[in-house]
Amino acid sequence: MLDPVCDMIVDLAEQREQGLTIERPEREYAFCGAGCLEKFAKDPKRYIPKVERWLATGESAPPRM
Numbered sequence: 001m002l003d004p005v006c007d008m009i010v011d012l013a014e015q016r017e018q019g020l021t022i023e024r025p026e027r028e029y030a031f032c033g034a035g036c037l038e039k040f041a042k043d044p045k046r047y048i049p050k051v052e053r054w055l056a057t058g059e060s061a062p063p064r065m
């Protein structure tokens, strides 16, 4: 999964074990650390489109902005 705050690719299951995921109605988001999770939690709308774009392009590399 893409960490939409810093563009790192993280493992959803691994981060879930560490409490570094946020579940939203549309999907679950994962983060590399608590700092990124907090940034996302404060302003999710800013980051969600980036995740959508990343998923749409094949889940392989960070998006090119």
Ligand SMILES: [Zn+2]
Pocket (backbone or CB within 6 Å): 003, 005, 006, 007, 008, 031, 032, 033, 036
């Ligand atoms: Zn991060």
